[in-house]
Amino acid sequence: MRRILFLLIFGLAGLAVLLALGTWQVRRLAWKEALLSEIDARISGDPVNLPENPRPEADRYLPVTVQGEILAGEVRVLVSVKQVGPGYRIIAPFRTGDRTLLVDRGFIPTEAKRAERQIGQMEVTGNLHWPDEIDSYTPDADLAENIWFARDVTALAQELGTEPVLLIARSRTDPNVTPLPVDTVGIPNDHLQYAITWFGLALVWAAMTAYFLWRSRAPPEGRTT
Template identity: 50%
Template sequence: MRYWGMILLATVGTAILLGLGLWQVQRLAWKTDILAQIERKILAPAIDIPAEVTAASHDLLPVRGTGSYIGEETVRVLVSQKIYGAGYRLINAFELRDGRKIMVDRGFTSVRAALPAVPKGTGQVTGNLQWPQEIDSFTPDNDLAANIWFARDVAKLSAHLQTEPILLVLRNSSFADDLARPLPKMSANIPNDHLNYALTWFSLALIWLGMSGYFLYRSRNSKT
């Protein structure tokens, strides 16, 4: 009876682990399709910034705008990049030709480098509209005295820079004197670990099956 109980346990355990692995394979296909849709949306041809903009309808929309950077203040948002280490996203107010004022996330500069100057003159910026969700219970308060922010809160940033609550994350621009390194939105930034999860569950199924076989072998031999 004990022998057949071990067989049942081995079968059920292996089936559960294989089922979890197959579920992760299905999740992988689903996530890959979602990322492909996001990639197509991000890289679609840029259009002029719509007159009415909402986060629900226009998040990640590729847009372009012609105008100039205004104001002397560059907001610094503390971030970290794998290759470059700690640094800042640089966000400035930008006035479009029609007089509307938006914000442009110009990109990255290292904490060890001098703050790049705000580009002068008139030019075109191209990128994606974003309303990043970067605030949680662990996010510290912004240090306004030192001009160091810890999240891109579009509402607070727009109030601070006196613009519309519209953030264009730069992909490229015609401002040749801008030394910031653009950090455009890419689907590659979105994790897709389902393949690793699937391999983990399949590996556990193999280990479970191997261990069960070993115990069954020992159990059978102990009776002889």
């Protein structure tokens, strides 16, 4: 009897923990979906003027329109685009009034890296962003070949002599540069998979608990009641 009681308590406790973890992931899923909807709404909102002091947290994804001049000089950041292949993001300095910021003009294929691109006066609409693309495995930039491996806003600003502010264009700045606008595709949302995993483990745990309880109550082989 004690064995059965122990198995029952242990099984129910484990089941409760697994169900709680699954329920928590369902709540996290609802929170993440609401957050992504909020970000999508902000990304596609009406553009405003460039803030005086843009802040990474408060102004991330803010839609902005700037008038000014794309200056000479650019940085090429190695990327790969689905169904297209490898290429580069083109990051250029943009002067607006007495300020200079970074503009992510978009994508070019690898063979177009040395082609000339339009510079000079233009209006650019896009979204402010401070991408988090640096980790311990990110190689250092190849400055001799002008190949970078991440959009490190601080390092790019130092290289191009701008404010540490990046505007990712959603309007075209050159006929041969394809804009890669900000979206929420790269923001992970794995909570549904996690919830399914925890609930699946709960089902297996319940089945195993029921099996061991049945085995504990069953008479030994060769003995009848």
